[in-house]
Amino acid sequence: xxxISENTQAAAASQRDEATGLIGFLxxxxxxxxxxxxxxxxxxxxxxxWTWTPTFPGDLTYYGSPAGLQTQVLVLGLLTALFxxxxxxxxxxxxxxxxxxxxxxxxxxxxxxxxxxxxxxxxSVSLGGPINLEPGxxxxxxxxxxxxxxxxxxPFERPAVHPVDPEDTGWDQFxxxxxxxxxxxxxxxxxxxxxxxxxxxxxxxxxxIITGILAAALGVFTYGVGTEYDExxxxxxxxAGLGFAAINKSGLMxxxxxxxxxxxxxxxxxAFIAAALFPFTQTDDQYxxxxxxxxxxxxxxxxxxxxxxxxxxxxxxxxxxxxxxAYAAALVSGAPTSPFGVHLPFWAAxxxxxxxxxxxxxxxxxxxxxxxxxxxxxxxLGFGEIFRIAVMNTDGTxxxxxTNGSNGIAxxxxxxxxxxxxxxxHAIAGFTIGRFANYFFLMLLIMAVVVMVFRRxxxxxxxxxxxxxxxxxTAALAMGINGFRVKLIAFALGASxxxxxxxxxxxxTYTVTPEQYLxxxxxxPNSAFLLAAVVLGGMGxxxxxxxxxxxxxxxxxxxxxMGEYQLFAFGVALILLMRFRPEGMIANRRNQLExxxxxxxxxxxxxxxx
Amino acid sequence: MTTTTKTADATSxxxxxxxxxxxxxxxxxxxxxTAVRDVNLTVNSGEIVGLIGPNGAGKTTFFNCxxxxxxxxxxxxxxxxxxxxxxxYKVTDAGIARTFQNIRLFHNxxxxxxxxxxxxxxxKQGLWSALLRLPxxxxxxxxxxxxxxxxxxxxxxxxxxxxxxxxxxxGEQRKxxxxxxxxxxxxLILLDEPTAGMNPQETRAAEELIFAIRDMGIAVLVxxxxxxxxxxxCDRVAVLVQGQKLIEGDSDTVQSDERVIxxxxxxxxxxxxxxxEAPSEETPAKDEAAEAAPAExxxxxxxxxxxxxxxxxxxxxxxxxxxxxTPEAPADEAPAAGETSEDTxxxxxxxxxxxx
Numbered sequence: 001x002x003x004i005s006e007n008t009q010a011a012a013a014s015q016r017d018e019a020t021g022l023i024g025f026l027x028x029x030x031x032x033x034x035x036x037x038x039x040x041x042x043x044x045x046x047x048x049x050w051t052w053t054p055t056f057p058g059d060l061t062y063y064g065s066p067a068g069l070q071t072q073v074l075v076l077g078l079l080t081a082l083f084x085x086x087x088x089x090x091x092x093x094x095x096x097x098x099x100x101x102x103x104x105x106x107x108x109x110x111x112x113x114x115x116x117x118x119x120x121x122x123x124s125v126s127l128g129g130p131i132n133l134e135p136g137x138x139x140x141x142x143x144x145x146x147x148x149x150x151x152x153x154x155p156f157e158r159p160a161v162h163p164v165d166p167e168d169t170g171w172d173q174f175x176x177x178x179x180x181x182x183x184x185x186x187x188x189x190x191x192x193x194x195x196x197x198x199x200x201x202x203x204x205x206x207x208x209i210i211t212g213i214l215a216a217a218l219g220v221f222t223y224g225v226g227t228e229y230d231e232x233x234x235x236x237x238x239x240a241g242l243g244f245a246a247i248n249k250s251g252l253m254x255x256x257x258x259x260x261x262x263x264x265x266x267x268x269x270x271a272f273i274a275a276a277l278f279p280f281t282q283t284d285d286q287y288x289x290x291x292x293x294x295x296x297x298x299x300x301x302x303x304x305x306x307x308x309x310x311x312x313x314x315x316x317x318x319x320x321x322x323x324x325x326a327y328a329a330a331l332v333s334g335a336p337t338s339p340f341g342v343h344l345p346f347w348a349a350x351x352x353x354x355x356x357x358x359x360x361x362x363x364x365x366x367x368x369x370x371x372x373x374x375x376x377x378x379x380x381l382g383f384g385e386i387f388r389i390a391v392m393n394t395d396g397t398x399x400x401x402x403t404n405g406s407n408g409i410a411x412x413x414x415x416x417x418x419x420x421x422x423x424x425x426h427a428i429a430g431f432t433i434g435r436f437a438n439y440f441f442l443m444l445l446i447m448a449v450v451v452m453v454f455r456r457x458x459x460x461x462x463x464x465x466x467x468x469x470x471x472x473x474t475a476a477l478a479m480g481i482n483g484f485r486v487k488l489i490a491f492a493l494g495a496s497x498x499x500x501x502x503x504x505x506x507x508x509t510y511t512v513t514p515e516q517y518l519x520x521x522x523x524x525p526n527s528a529f530l531l532a533a534v535v536l537g538g539m540g541x542x543x544x545x546x547x548x549x550x551x552x553x554x555x556x557x558x559x560x561x562m563g564e565y566q567l568f569a570f571g572v573a574l575i576l577l578m579r580f581r582p583e584g585m586i587a588n589r590r591n592q593l594e595x596x597x598x599x600x601x602x603x604x605x606x607x608x609x610x
Numbered sequence: 611m612t613t614t615t616k617t618a619d620a621t622s623x624x625x626x627x628x629x630x631x632x633x634x635x636x637x638x639x640x641x642x643x644t645a646v647r648d649v650n651l652t653v654n655s656g657e658i659v660g661l662i663g664p665n666g667a668g669k670t671t672f673f674n675c676x677x678x679x680x681x682x683x684x685x686x687x688x689x690x691x692x693x694x695x696x697x698x699y700k701v702t703d704a705g706i707a708r709t710f711q712n713i714r715l716f717h718n719x720x721x722x723x724x725x726x727x728x729x730x731x732x733x734k735q736g737l738w739s740a741l742l743r744l745p746x747x748x749x750x751x752x753x754x755x756x757x758x759x760x761x762x763x764x765x766x767x768x769x770x771x772x773x774x775x776x777x778x779x780x781g782e783q784r785k786x787x788x789x790x791x792x793x794x795x796x797x798l799i800l801l802d803e804p805t806a807g808m809n810p811q812e813t814r815a816a817e818e819l820i821f822a823i824r825d826m827g828i829a830v831l832v833x834x835x836x837x838x839x840x841x842x843x844c845d846r847v848a849v850l851v852q853g854q855k856l857i858e859g860d861s862d863t864v865q866s867d868e869r870v871i872x873x874x875x876x877x878x879x880x881x882x883x884x885x886x887e888a889p890s891e892e893t894p895a896k897d898e899a900a901e902a903a904p905a906e907x908x909x910x911x912x913x914x915x916x917x918x919x920x921x922x923x924x925x926x927x928x929x930x931x932x933x934x935x936t937p938e939a940p941a942d943e944a945p946a947a948g949e950t951s952e953d954t955x956x957x958x959x960x961x962x963x964x965x966x
Contacts, residue, residue, distance in 0.1 A: 453741055460740030460751070461726075461733045468716050468727045475714035478677060480702030480731030480794055489737055 022188040026153035032087060034150030035105055039080035041143040042112055046074040048136025051123050057229040060123075061134075068232055069119040072239040073140065076115055079246060080108040080147060099251025102154045103191045107249050109144075109151035111242030115235050116144040122231045152188070159187040191249045198255050206259055210267055213256055218274040218281075224554060225287050233558040268451065275444055285434030290557065292436050295443040296505050297525045298549035301533040302450050302542070303497030308531065309540035310458055311490035312470025313369070314377040316519065317384025319527040321357045321495040323517035325502025327391065328356035330409040330512045331402070337409050339401055346415050350503045357499025358492050365491035369484055372473065384519050384527055391514040408513030415442070415507050422507070439508045446504055450497050454542055457493065466490050467540070522566055524553050532570075536577060538584030547585055627655035628690070630798045630829040631706070635685035636675050638668070638853075645671040647853045648685070651831075653798060658820065658830040660844035662837070662864075664873055668853040669833045670711055673800055676831075677701050677708050690797065703731045707796035709787040711803045711833075717776035721767055721786055724775050725758035728793030761789040765819065781812045788819065792828070799823060801832040805839055813839055841865060849873070 021031060050060040050070065058068025066074050086093040087101035097104055120141045124130040133141075161180040164173050220240060227233040247253055260267040279288050304318045332352050334343025344352065368379040392398075395405025403409065414423030414435070422438040457463050465486045468476040477483050506512050520528035529552055537548025556566050577585070631653040638646040646668040653659045663669050674680040676687055678694060678701035687694045694701050702708075707728070716724050733754055739747045762768045765785040770778065775786060784804060791799055804820070805813045813836060820843060824830055834840045840847060841861035848858040851873040857864060864870055 456741050456743065457737060460747070461730060461735050461754075462737050462740055464719070464723055464727050465730055467719055467723075468730075471716035471718055472714050474679070475710065475716065476727070477698045478679070478702060478708055478710075478714075479728050479790065480699045481727070482699050493737065 021153035021155050022185065023149065023152050026150070028153075028155045031150045031153035031155075032084065035109060035147055035154065036081060036084035036088070036150075038143050038147030038150055039077050039084055039109065039112065042077035042116070042140055042147060043074060043081060045136055045140035045143055046070045046077065048139065049134040050119070050137035050140065051127065051132050052134055053127065053132065056123050056127060056132075057231055060119075060137075063136075069115065069122075069235045072235050073112060073116050073119065073144070076108060076112040076239055076243055077144075077147075079243060080105060080112050080151075083108050083246070083250060096252065097250045098196050098255055099191045099194060099249070101250065102156060103189055104246050104250035105154065106151045106189055107242060108246035109147045111239060111246055113144045113148040114238045114242055116140050118235055118238055119231075122234075126231075156188050156190075159183050159190075189249070191251065194251070194254070196251075198258055203263075206263065207266065209256075210259055210263060210270060213260075214267070214270045214274040217271075218277060221550070222278060222281050225290055226282075227558060230559060230561050233554075237555075268455075272444065272448055276441065279433055279437035279440055280431050282437070285436045288434060288436040288440050290554070292440045292443050292508055294550050294553045295440065295447055296501055296508065297530075297533070297553050298546045299443065299447045299450050299501040300498050300525050301530050301537070301545035301549040302447070302454055303494050303501070304530050305534050305539065305541075305545045306454060306457065306466075306497070307490055307494035308534050309545075310463060310470065311466040311487055313487060313491060314373070314380070314531075315491070315494070316377050316381035316527055316531065317387070318380070318494070318498060318530055319517045319519075319525055320384040320387035321361060321498035322502040322505065322525065323387055323391070323512070323514075324360050324495075325353035325357045325499025326506040326512045326516075327403060327409070327502075328499070329353035329503035330412050330506040333412055333506070335409050335412045337404050337407070337411065339404075343413075346417050350500065353503035353506075354496045354499040357502065358496040361492040361495025362488065365488045365495075369487045369491060381519065381527075384517070388514045388517055391517075403514075406514060408511050409506075410511045412506050412510055412512070415439075436508070439504065443501075443504055443508075446500055449500070451542060453493070453497060458540075462486065462489065520567075522556060524549075524556070532574060536574065536584055538586035541584070541586050544584050544586035627657065629653070629688075630655050630690060631676070631831065632688040632691075633672075633676060633685065634688070636672065636682045636687060637684040638671055638675050638680055639683045645853050646675060646682075646850075649850065649853075649855045651848055651855070651858070653829045653831050655797070655829050656824065656827065657846065658824050658832065658844045660840040660847040661831060661833045661850060662835070662840055662847060663850035663856075667850045669850050670802060671853075672850065673708065673802055673833065676800060677706060699731070702794055702796075705795075705797040706800065707791035707794045707798075708800040709784075709791050709802055709804060711806070713780075713783050713787055715775040715783055715787060715790070717774070719775055720772050721762065721775055721778065722755070722758055722771040724786060724790050725761055725793045726754055728790035729754045729758060731794050758793060761792055764792075764822070765789045781808055781815075784808070784816070785819065788823070792823065796828060798829045798831065801830065801834075803833055803835065805834060805836055817843055837865075 021028070026034065046066045047064050049063050052061060054061055058070075060067060060070055082093055082096055083101050083105045086096045087105060120130075120133065120137055123132055123137060130138075161183050162176075164176045164180075166173075168176065224233070224236050224240065227236050244253075278291055282288055300318070300322050304315065307313050307315050307318070329349045329352060331338045331340050332342050332344045333346075333349050334341075364380070364383050368376055368383075371379060390399075391403045392406055394400055394402040395407075397405075414421065416422065420426075420438075422442070423435055425435070426433045426438070458466075465476065465481045468479065468481060469483055469486060473483055509516070518526045520526055524530070524533075530549075533548035533552050534545045535548075536544075536552065537546065538544025552570075556562075556570075559566070562569055629652050631651070633649060633651045636646055636649045636651075637644065649672060651659070651661075651672075661669050661672070671680065675682045676694075678696055678698035681696040689701075689704050689706055692704070694704060694706070716727060719727070733750055735744075735747050735750050738744070759768060759771065762771055765788065767778075767782060767786060767789070770782070775783065778786060788799075788801070788804065801820070805816045808816065817839060820830055820832065832840070832843065841864075844861065846858060847861055847864045849856040849864055849867070849870050851869075856869055856873065857867050
């Protein structure tokens with residue numbers, strides 16, 4: 001009986017402090033004002049000088065012109081201020097927060113705080129002490145802290161928690177309290193409602209909005225690729241990551257998803273156009289290089305996603321198929337070190353490369369796909385190593401002279417399609433398009449093919465059979481699915497797509513060596529990174545591996561200072577992501593359905609009244 | 611051999627319809643353990659046949675033998691006169707669909723997609739057709755979706771077509787599994803405990819559903835523990851005990867059979883008179899049942915009741931010296947239980963999927 005009375009007390013207590021924020025010393029009105037004022041001042045402080053010396057990269061010494069990290073803080077400050085205005089219901093800003101403003105303000109304030117304090121800390125550390133801050137730096141640190149405090153004091157609906165059982169041991173009570181605290185903390189950042197449905201709009205307007213979204217995405221990507229120094233890139237990661245989360249909390253992302261779903265084909269076409277515009281935003285070939293490597297990596301990851309994400313076949317040696325394609329294409333493309341001495345046109349080389357990968361896919365798949373789960377992973381891991389070692393040994397001394405051993409096949413000539421020389425610079429509409437940009441366009445074409453294959457096969461009888469096999473193989477067999485055949489198709493299709501990407505890769509890199517196709521290594525693409533890109537981005541989705549691959553390529557490339565700790569940091573990041581967002585950064589359409597289950601409930605009128 | 615000729619008679623009988631499923635002498639051994647021993651069973655079109663028995667009697671194993679998940683050690687299974695191929699997807703293709711004892715839906719697919727997967731064998735579009743969107747592709751997809759929606763309407767889930775299967779309540783998951791099985795346009799559907807864990811109202815609804823399936827012209831073979839359900843539903847009931855078919859007949863025959871009662875409730879305490887009485891009481895009861903039964907059922911039932919009579923002689927011997935038989939029973943049961951635990955590894959797994 002006593003327990004019951006205690007429970008009611010606890011419930012009453014939690015109801016009483018329902019309206020307080022995560023930190024409780026400010027009334028709601030003051031907190032909201034503080035968040036708005038703080039974010040406004042933060043924006044203003046971005047126009048001050050933050051440090052006295054241009055030694056700190058980005059030169060933050062000017063008054064009136066934000067540079068480098070200041071720009072990022074400026075953007076985040078503006079975002080916070082806009083969300084705060086929207087929470088006041090100011091006309092013209094209401095559309096910014098279709099799912100409630102408070103959670104968005106909190107995350108945006110956190111983002112501002114994060115980027116600001118990272119900048120301040122970076123200045124202090126790299127220049128030797130906070131003495132190197134100009135007043136502007138101190139002011140911005142203070143205002144961003146105030147914004148965060150104001151945001152955290154905003155009231156939120158506390159999630160119901162179980163009271164601590166006084167009969168528990170001390171450790172259990174501590175664990176319970178910690179758990180309750182964590183639940184409340186999560187509740188503070190949880191969006192209060194689902195986004196209201198978009199009002200009906202003319203389709204031209206919708207398309208314009210999609211264009212805007214894509215342009216913004218291209219802008220963010222270009223900015224990220226073009227970051228020139230480590231601090232800027234770290235700041236970019238904080239800014240983009242948390243800023244993205246804030247926009248997500250505001251419900252704008254949900255509305256954007258509604259739109260892009262409605263015009264799916266158009267969005268994909270638009271995304272390709274946006275991607276094709278990327279080389280035109282660059283003045284030299286430096287970042288186009290990054291772009292083309294990202295594309296190769298992402299294309300292969302997307303191919304792997306058919307095998308892993310759709311059919312659920314854990315393939316740990318996938319990079320070997322990329323290698324098979326690259327070697328096959330290199331051997332028949334007129335490289336002087338190739339023993340064959342033939343120079344096939346590109347289309348024929350593509351067919352040879354994809355075909356060779358297909359043959360190897362079937363050869364490896366046919367005996368191994370009868371295995372389930374872990375066994376398949378072990379066998380494919382072995383195959384990846386066998387490929388690399390076999391290529392090493394076919395150098396004329398240990399075996400037949402085919403692949404030139406560890407020297408690889410060098411000086412693969414540039415492609416030339418219909419008189420268009422991929423090695424030379426071209427001027428298109430006043431822009432200079434260099435060698436890597438040429439290959440960037442070609443790779444984009446290949447990726448379009450892979451995207452099409454992924455979408456069309458995924459949304460068909462065979463795609464459903466893959467997913468069914470992944471979900472429950474026995475039940476799938478009982479539904480009349482020929483499991484072995486369907487899995488072999490997935491495996492062979494994935495292999496040939498990797499081979500396709502490999503044929504271009506051989507030309508881009510000039511040289512193919514066995515060391516490019518490792519299981520794990522610091523440089524993507526390797527099997528481990530490919531798998532990580534798929535898992536990190538979101539299994540079974542189309543955009544997931546693309547995002548995952550971009551990040552996994554950019555982060556090691558940009559954060560050179562991490563050096564040997566790269567793989568360690570990468571591992572930690574992977575563990576954290578799997579703990580807090582196991583479905584990957586981009587949730588599967590099927591996983592997302594869970595969050596849309598309650599769409600039918602009329603949340604809209606309530607929101608409109610608020 | 612006599613059984614075969616009898617079933618041939620049954621086929622020619624006007625009301626019993628043609629034999630859809632004909633299992634002859636099905637025996638399944640796992641190493642030294644015989645899970646199913648020499649079971650004969652026929653299912654005719656337009657018929658609902660029940661399969662009951664205590665836990666570990668080999669019902670699910672027998673099901674798995676019928677659907678090609680297991681290849682029977684001895685005996686053969688014929689579907690509409692053709693010997694069934696030994697792989698489960700070919701069995702489904704031939705026209706036998708099934709549900710599972712522990713629900714095995716594709717949890718992360720939508721309700722509609724689940725039914726579309728069931729439609730797999732009736733669609734012929736391969737990878738190339740999907741990639742190049744060949745002319746027939748869109749039409750086939752549209753037809754399949756239409757058929758799937760019909761089935762969802764049939765089970766009353768049309769409004770939840772876009773929900774994830776794992777988010778459905780338990781009873782609806784059961785129904786969805788049936789719809790998924792129906793999607794392959796089967797001639798025979800095997801239901802493995804379709805009402806397990808349901809409340810009486812849901813059980814009643816399931817009963818209606820199964821009658822409706824029968825009315826669609828699909829023969830039904832159902833395993834169940836709910837006796838009221840099974841005796842309401844089934845035209846014929848077969849009892850499986852320790853891997854052997856004990857008796858087969860209409861509900862009255864089975865309900866009144868002493869051995870069935872003994873199998874479920876345990877043998878009466880070694881009481882010679884009771885044991886001796888049992889068979890003697892039984893034979894008249896069966897005769898009465900045969901007389902009482904409508905004439906149309908007669909040919910179909912004759913074979914089993916003859917089988918039963920043959921069994922009676924054997925069991926009379928066993929029953930008379932009760933003492934050696936009783937210790938044998940638990941010894942047999944233990945391995946039988948071990949057999950079912952071979953299946954159980956799936957159970958926690960599917961439970962986890964449910965949670966996830």
